[in-house]
Amino acid sequence: MITLDTIRAAHDRIRPHIHHTPVLTNQTLNDRTGASLFFKCENFQKIGAFKARGGLNAVLQVVDTKAGKAVATHSSGNHAQAVAYAARQVGLPAYIVMPRTAPQVKKDAVRGYGAEVIECEPTQAAREAGVQTIIDETGAVLVHPYDDEWVIAGQATAATELITDFGQPPFDLILTPVGGGGLLSGTALATHFLSPTTRVIGCEPEGAADAVLSFQSGQVESAPYIDTIADGLMARLSDRTLGYIRQHVSAILTVPDADIIAAMRLVWERMKIIIEPSCAVTLAVVLRYPDQFAGKKVGVILTGGNVDLGKLPF
Amino acid sequence: MITLDTIRAAHDRIRPHIHHTPVLTNQTLNDRTGASLFFKCENFQKIGAFKARGGLNAVLQVVDTKAGKAVATHSSGNHAQAVAYAARQVGLPAYIVMPRTAPQVKKDAVRGYGAEVIECEPTQAAREAGVQTIIDETGAVLVHPYDDEWVIAGQATAATELITDFGQPPFDLILTPVGGGGLLSGTALATHFLSPTTRVIGCEPEGAADAVLSFQSGQVESAPYIDTIADGLMARLSDRTLGYIRQHVSAILTVPDADIIAAMRLVWERMKIIIEPSCAVTLAVVLRYPDQFAGKKVGVILTGGNVDLGKLPF
Known part of the structure; x- marks a missing residue:
């Protein structure tokens, strides 16, 4: 189980390698929503996303416990860069399995951090098999993007900074996007320990609506369909993240x-x-359900800013 | 003449109405340039640009001295919004002459601040005649975008914050774009008073290269040709701004x-x-002339962030 001490230890562990990101406010958005919004800018984080926190905590833990001489993961998104960046920081080899159809720019970014990219067919089975082969061959330790206590404790440090910097009186609400549930779990845990009167809400695209169903049923459900611009939020919850979220x-x-x-x-x-689109789901929720937020002090974790400027949706 | 007291008085006057904008750094850009770059983020300023500072100082001065019951200017850019915003803050009517060809989004933004937009033919003569008519009819006071001591003193407050927040040891260099020269004049004056060992460099598009010629000759010159994406930097210097700059x-x-x-x-x-493009000219200069900046501590004023997302150059 993750305790406040776990989160504090994670924060101490990763602090030399991350930015303490700023919190921004905006009068126009406050006027438009009737809420007081405080945006924690993890788009300014190392690698351009909060994923640097969890990746670092897991990779540093591998080093501290001598659990392995390399790390591996499969991801086509920010987690791939996070693990590659973290491994470079500590001098471990990193193996990242990516679908061969992933954008060249993302493969280049991972290689830019010195990691080895292993291409695979663009299916979940091929990705998992690819990582298993790497682990068998190299003895690398898997760093899962969200179903991992170290990763969740690392992601919890974003809300820890947000709450600690804000002081009193506490937030009424804190919002994060939800994909696999690592950030939402970490945020909910940090908020539970540090600001127990604050409610935490997960924000999800309709086109990847598994978490809302799992939250209701108590079991990990699949989304009825997957079709969303929020490419970072397509993963399902795990039993672990669903447990923390419930x-x-x-x-x-x-x-x-x-x-x-x-x-x-x-x-x-x-x-x-x-x-990035996956990051905008929180403000979209505030704008769509104004009655739930008007007059409230709302912390919003802006998760990332990695977009392909050649393919904007507007 | 503008003194340190003039600038400090301007800062006190406008402080309740502006943001004290943050200074950001970026490891990748430092690695790429070999310099230590400190970016003063006036793109986060009210109305999305530093122009709010000069506009406010001039408009507040009109109120303080009872110089008139309204303000007027001609502009199709950030100065139009700055004067409109400033006038709304103090409850004065504002009349903004804009070319009828200006983008609707810019006219709407000015009207959004409660100012009256007067459309004219898209020529310099028509703009000046339009403003003169307004002044004659309403007794409004002209707020020139740069050829104005109050405006220059207001723009000087950006560098004042940058220098004061930075502390010791001082910057080796401070960079700003140069169009009409209001920001460059104000920056050079503030730096002269507050950080006299720091050199100030103006950055100009080749496609609006009047200031570099005027700087050499000592007289206000016209650009050989006007053709640049930096639409905020097309104006010529005035005798006043050239004097400060020289x-x-x-x-x-x-x-x-x-x-x-x-x-x-x-x-x-x-x-x-x-x-916005006009804002990027400073970093472009650092990247083009690396020998002049490598190993140096360089303050860069990021002037604005008002772009039409539907018409990006990439």
Whole structure:
């Protein structure tokens, strides 16, 4: 089980390698929503996303416990860069299995951190088999993108900073996106320990609505369909993340892609910062369900800013 | 003449209405340039650009001295929004003459601040005549975008914050774009008073290269041709701004548009913040003339982030 001490130890472990990211506010967005919004800018984090926190905590733990002489994962997204970056920081080899169809720019970014990219067919089975082969051959330790206590404890440090920097009186609500549930779990745990009166809400695209169903049923469910611009939020929960979320999260709210794109554009235009589609789902929820947020102090974790500028949705 | 007291009084006057903007750094850009770059983020300023500072100082001065019951200007850019915003803050009517060909989104933004937009033919003569008519009819006071001591003193407050927040040892260099020269003049004056060992460099597009010629000749020159994506930097210097620049600026360096676009993209991708083309000319200069900046501590004023997301150059 993750305790406050686990999270604090994670924070101490990763602190030399991460940014303590700023919290921004915006008058126009406050006027528009009637809420007081406080945006924790993990788009300014190392590798451009909060995933650096969890990846670092897991990789540093591998080093501290001498669990292995390399790390491996499969990912086509920010977690791939996070593990590659973390491994470079500590001098471990990293093997990243990526679908051969992943954008060249993402493969290049991972290689830019010195990791080895192993291409595979673009199926979940091929990705998992590819990683297993690497582990068997090299003795690398798997760093799962979310179904991992070290990763979750690392992701919890974003909310820890947000809550600690904010001081009193506490937030009414804290919002994060939910994909596999690592960030939402970590955020809910940190909030439970550090700001117990604050409610945590997970925000999910309608086109990858597994978490809202799992939250209701108590079992890991699949999304009815997968079709969303939020490519970082397509994964299902695990038993582990569902457990933390059922225990410490108040609600999961969903929004359609049109709302996500509109919210993303609003942040770009009004806050002058770059966020990726998966990151915009939180503000989209605030705009879609205004009655739940008006008059409230709301912490929002902006998760990442890695977009392909050649393929913008507007 | 503008003194340190003038600038400090301007800062006190406008402080309740502006953001004290943050200074960001970026490891990738430092590695790439060999310099230590400190970016003063006026793209996060009210109205999305530093122009809010000068506009406010001038408009507040009109109120303090009872110089008139309204303000007027002609602009199709950030100065129009700055004057409109400033006038709304103090409850004065504002009349903004804009070419009828200006983008609807810019006219709407000005109207959104409660100012009256007067459309004119898209020529300099029509703009000036339009403003004169307004002044004659309403008794409004002209707020010139740069040929104005109050405006220059207001723009000087950006460098004042940058220098004061940075502390010791001082910057080796501070860079700003140069169009009409209001920001460059204010920056050079503030730096002269507060950090006299720091050199100030103006950065100009090759496609609007009037300031570099005027700096050499000592007279206000026209650009050989006007053709640049940096639409905020097309104006010529005035005798006033040329005087300040000749006195306190070390050099003016020019860059082609391809460099400006590449620098803009680099900031978007690496810093995850939105800057407009006119704002990217400073980093473009650092990248084009690396020998002048390697190993140096360089303050860079990021001037604005107002871009039409539907018309990006990449």
